[in-house]
Amino acid sequence: MSTVVLIGATSGIGRRVAERLAADGHRLILVGRDPARAVALAKKLPDAIVMAADVSVSGGVEQVAAALAGDERIDVLINNAGVMTPTYQESAEGVELNLAVHHLAPWRTVALLGPLVPPGGRIVNVNSEGHRSPMRGGVVRLEPERLADGPGEFDPFLTYSRSKLANLLFTYELQRRRPDWNVVAVHPGMVRTDLGRQFPRLQVAAIHAFALSTHKGAEPIIQLATAAEASTGYYNRFNKVRSSPISYDEDLARRVWSTTEHLATA
Template sequence: MRTIVLIGATSGLGRRAAEQLDGHRLFLVGRDAGRAAELAKRLPQASVIAADVSVRAGVERVAGEITAATDRIDVLVNNAGVMTPARQVSGDGVELNLAVHHLAPWSVTALLSPLIPAGGRIINVNSEGHRSPMRGGVVRIDPERLQDGPSEFDPFLTYSRTKLANLLYTYELQRRRPELSVVAVHPGVVRTDLGRQFPRLQVAAVQAFALSARRGAEPVVRLAVGDEAPTGYYDRFTPARSSAISYNEDLARQVWEATEQLRPHRRQPGVSAVN
């Protein structure tokens, strides 16, 4: 039995992954308190924490609660995701895609990594969108301007940029923590409520060819508890090469340093979990 932390666990792919991982010691995190309470009833042996990881205070609440409950984490899965047709900001004033896809995994991992021993796994749920946005084009990232402002925001390009930032971070973390297994995975195009704010016909056109949330969860679960320690980037179950820019080590270091400026950390006591 492994101790597994799953961020973004109360709906969609994360919910199905949590169900498939039942039997391990689970810490499950989701933003919606109602869904968290319902998941706690569904998986009564798990510790379910309602917290918004798009803001620093929410991340610190999660870290405090988990740190108070265990001294070891075998697997950390960063799965929280968002996609919005118009620019939104988190409670900290950070563009929401960046806050959820990059700053949340960065911060959660930074605060929980002291509990992850050598051989532990960190799995960042990423996307093939890091290569190119849905409408086509090239994805680039400026470490001096990680946030897309109102004039730069495009729902698909901004999503892709933040997934690229997360992938650069994934590889840089592996270089800095070689004793761990740090990976990113594209689970496939999955039918979830991620794009629920987009026009209905636009969402339906994508979901017609998408995988179920159960099938989307399968590669995440295998990477979490499979016999072989995973490395690098996965397109579902298959090791794959990510975009050329994602292997730029100088850019990765610059993004790391810029992120440190955006999201410094402080520790604080945890709060009670929904259990």
Template sequence: MSTIVVVGATSGIGRRVAEGLAEGGHRLFLVGRDPDRVRALRKRLPMATVIAADVATTAGVEQVAEHVANAGQIDVLVNNAGVMTPTRQESADGVELNLAVHHLAPWSTVALLAPLIPAGGRVVNVNSEGHRSPMRGGFVRIDPERLADGPASFDPFLTYSRSKLANLLFSYELQRRRPDWNVVAVHPGVVRTDLGRQFPRWQVAAITALALPARKGAEPIIRLATGDEPPTGYYDRFSKVRSSPLSYDEELARRVWVATEELAGLRITGTQL
């Protein structure tokens, strides 16, 4: 039995991940933002500790850390929270929401929980093939001097892709700096969830017409979190594949790391340069 923290566990893929891990008998700390969904998950999985917290904010991540402080150790951390918005929005901390949820939240969660993750522990970051190219086509680049898209540069699909590229650069750099951990990023497939609920229905229908059900999207995440073979690198569902060429740029990753430290106001302990 492992102790596992799942961030973004109250709906869609995350809820299916939580249910699958519960069936495996693991000790679970499950995090969600919506109070109603948190209450529903507590009823569904009474053996788990379900935490209401908005990890897009520093205060929310601190809430999570407080709840798991006495866990002893965390064997697996799954960063699954996701968002996609048609217009630019900001977190309560004033950070563009895609960057806050997909990059700063995993960074900050790792930073505050790092003392509890032992050698051999796993960090599973749910990523996306969108890190390669936005839905409308084109290239994804990232400027470490300006991680968050401002109003003039915001595009719902490109901004989403940039935040996923930032998360992937972080995943690789974290593995380099914490070689005693197993860090993995995974694209779970194109999955039918409510991630795009703020978009027009016709647009969501066009995207999800051939999408997988949430339970299928959860399967590779569960395997990477609990499988016998410790994973590292990037996975497209169950297959380890090469990510975009830019994601392997170590100098870019280092610069994004430094910029993120400044933006989050947190350092990840135990990292090696």
């Protein structure tokens, strides 16, 4: 069975993915931000390695990398950590939180854990159809030399969408730079999680009325992490589809990568 590192494992979709992969006999290294949830998951899955780390900051990713320094290989790396906030928030390093969690964290995770991923290894980035357009409509664009929105530019849905577009550009650029890996991005569907818990209750309830269960949301991630036939690219749940036209802009992706490298190592 495979060795799987799952970032964002202690609640919602991530927890369901962890439970299913554990039941299938995979060796798991599970990472979540909340220490209490990490303890609860460790009790539920005693054979897994579970750690609490805040991957929105470089120190959290470095903590994960240090804990895995003795490992020989990682077969699958799943970047699932997510956030959505109604107001502008920053990581402890002063980076807008959506960008820090959805884009900088996967970039750093791959940079530090990549040496343990052999040829044929798989990277699964949990993305969103929101990369095409925010919930309120409109077009998603990026300024590649200035990725993070400031307080005056923050819009909860557009900022979220920009961070997911940045992650998708990273996904494609990573595949170009590491053609020996299998790199995929997946929209798991609109899922009933606590991701939007800071939003007004009625607004969340209206969205959840049409959303999938966390069990359903976990299914495409599990398939892409474990199925031999899963090919590189972007998936809307189980179907490989074309992502937004701008996501295929290779020059934009290279410039985003350069800016990300500066942000991640500053």
